[in-house]
Structure formats: C-alpha cells, structure tokens
Amino acid sequence: MKTTSGTARFTEAQGKAHVLTQALPWLSRFHGATVVVKFGGNAMIDEALKRAFAQDVVFLRYAGLRPVVVHGGGPQITRALETSGIKSEFAGGLRVTTDEAMQVVRMVLTGQVQREIVGLINEHGPFAIGLSGEDANSMTARQRHALVDGEPVDIGRVGDVVTVDPQLIGALLDDGRIPVVSSVARAEDGGVYNVNADTAAAALAVGLKAEKLVVLTDVEGLYADWPASDEVVSQLDADELEKLLPSLTSGMVPKMEACLRAVRGGVGAAHVLDGRVQHSLLLEVFTDEGIGTMVVPAV
Numbered sequence: 001m002k003t004t005s006g007t008a009r010f011t012e013a014q015g016k017a018h019v020l021t022q023a024l025p026w027l028s029r030f031h032g033a034t035v036v037v038k039f040g041g042n043a044m045i046d047e048a049l050k051r052a053f054a055q056d057v058v059f060l061r062y063a064g065l066r067p068v069v070v071h072g073g074g075p076q077i078t079r080a081l082e083t084s085g086i087k088s089e090f091a092g093g094l095r096v097t098t099d100e101a102m103q104v105v106r107m108v109l110t111g112q113v114q115r116e117i118v119g120l121i122n123e124h125g126p127f128a129i130g131l132s133g134e135d136a137n138s139m140t141a142r143q144r145h146a147l148v149d150g151e152p153v154d155i156g157r158v159g160d161v162v163t164v165d166p167q168l169i170g171a172l173l174d175d176g177r178i179p180v181v182s183s184v185a186r187a188e189d190g191g192v193y194n195v196n197a198d199t200a201a202a203a204l205a206v207g208l209k210a211e212k213l214v215v216l217t218d219v220e221g222l223y224a225d226w227p228a229s230d231e232v233v234s235q236l237d238a239d240e241l242e243k244l245l246p247s248l249t250s251g252m253v254p255k256m257e258a259c260l261r262a263v264r265g266g267v268g269a270a271h272v273l274d275g276r277v278q279h280s281l282l283l284e285v286f287t288d289e290g291i292g293t294m295v296v297p298a299v
C-alpha cells in the first residue's frame, strides 16, 4: 500500500492545472498556425535534448499547430569532412563549399541528421517525413557570396534561396505530417547548393506564410555585447536589427539575417532560443515568459 498527503497531492495537481490554463490563450492564438522550427547542429548536443525536441514538436502537432522542422548539422558536417580529409573553413558565417565538400554536406544532412530527427519524431507516431529543397523543387537557390570585411568572396556551391514552392510541404501539413527539411536546394543549373539552415528556415517560413520562426541554437539568444557580456537582447524590431547586422560576427550573421528576412517577409515574429535548455520550444510557444531573443516587424 502507498500513502501520500491529500493536501500535497492536491497542491501539486493544481500547479499542473495552472500550467495548462496558462497555455490556453496561446493554444487558441496559434491553433492552425504554421510554425517553422530550426534545430541547429550545435543544439543537438545529447540524446536527451534531441528526444525532448522531438517531444516538443509532436506536442505542437497535437496542440493543433502545423510545425515544420528545418535542421542544421554544421558540426556534424565538419566532422565528416575531417574524416574524409577535406579542408573545411567558414567565411562570413558560411561554409566554403567545393564540389567535393557538397557531396559530404548533402550526405550528412539528408542521409544522417535528417534521418535521425525523423526517427525520433516517429517514435511518437507516423508524423515525420524527411525531404530537402531538392524534393519537388521545394526550394531553389542561386549562388551567393560571403561578405568578408565588406567585400564579396566566392565560397563555391553555397546558395541563397530564390524560390519556395510551398505545395509539397503544404500538402504534407494538410495530411497531418511533420515535414523535416534539410537545407540543400535545387540549383537553377540543375545541381544542388548548400544553403545555411537558418537561411533555409527563414525562406520556408516566408514561403509557407508561417506565424512564427523559432531558431534553436547553443546560446541564450543574441548577446548585446558578445563575447564580452552575456546580456541577452530580449526584443528588437526589424529596423533595429538591420542597423545591428554589420556589427555581428560568425554564426550570428546568417541567424539574425534569417530573422530579419522572416519578419520582413510577413512572418509574425522570429525567435532565437537556447536549444540546450530542454523544452525551450514549448516554453516559448505556450507560456507568458518570453525567453531568448524575439525579432518583431518594424512599427
């Protein structure tokens, strides 16, 4: 026989009820809304976090939202390139991608990272379907240069998304599925391009008319004075972000450019959250406490 205090159980149950009722306005507000969630390679640091991420995405789906996952895999690509003895470097936050490196990028993103996320989500039911921009030409890209000290630099097979065809992903969402998209895009010349996953997520969020873009990474948000201080910018609008962009460095450049592109393209808000915190996605969508950095359209 097990016994507990009735009062203690009641208090604990009331706490849970409070959390659920706090979610009610957000459940109502986001019912039927498309939310693009970018899961960064640096946020995929351990099994528990990956499983918690999969749970959160499935939770969103059961709560009536239409989640689309766009995943990264930068550290995983770097490791695979090292194993293959292929030199790997970044310029302006983007990977310099030779034709040889492109084959590795595509294999790691679509063949490894995407498969793993699909598997974790599908432990909860037949939801996830993996694809890349190549599938049904969902994303086409054109070569882009990196900006280094204000000068454009040729970084090989790196693309920027020029068109998004929302038909395939829209049909999957209508069918109750969770698309898991790798950031490889169809090139207009028939080949493929390596697209930064933040860029791909923003382009898809705009193309799918998403309500929100949520970017999960390995920092708490945008630090105001990185690396000198860990004070996080909690909210800024598109005009403020545009002014700040030239001062940003490394991985934050494509990430904040993506947030700007999303809100300028009609997405209601873009968030950068700490993916190392379990369930940060649920906290952002369903609680009153804003976490991380939120970018909103200019007033």
Ligand SMILES: Nc1ncnc2c1ncn2[C@@H]1O[C@H](COP(=O)(O)OP(=O)(O)O)[C@@H](O)[C@H]1O
Binding pocket: 039, 040, 041, 042, 043, 072, 073, 074, 198, 216, 217, 218, 219, 221, 222, 223, 224, 225, 226, 248, 249, 250, 251, 252, 255
């Ligand atoms: N102002 C800043 N605020 C926060 N992080 C910054 C800033 N500037 C540069 N960074 C770097 O950007 C990294 C996140 O980008 P990235 O490594 O590309 O992550 P992901 O794999 O999630 O896309 C952080 O770990 C940090 O090292």
Ligand SMILES: CC(=O)N[C@@H](CCC(=O)OP(=O)(O)O)C(=O)O
Binding pocket: 039, 040, 041, 042, 071, 072, 073, 074, 075, 077, 093, 094, 095, 105, 158, 159, 183, 194, 195, 196, 197, 198
């Ligand atoms: C052009 C470019 O830089 N592409 C990225 C694509 C993966 C990515 O963006 O992964 P994260 O989100 O984990 O950084 C790369 O090759 O690393």
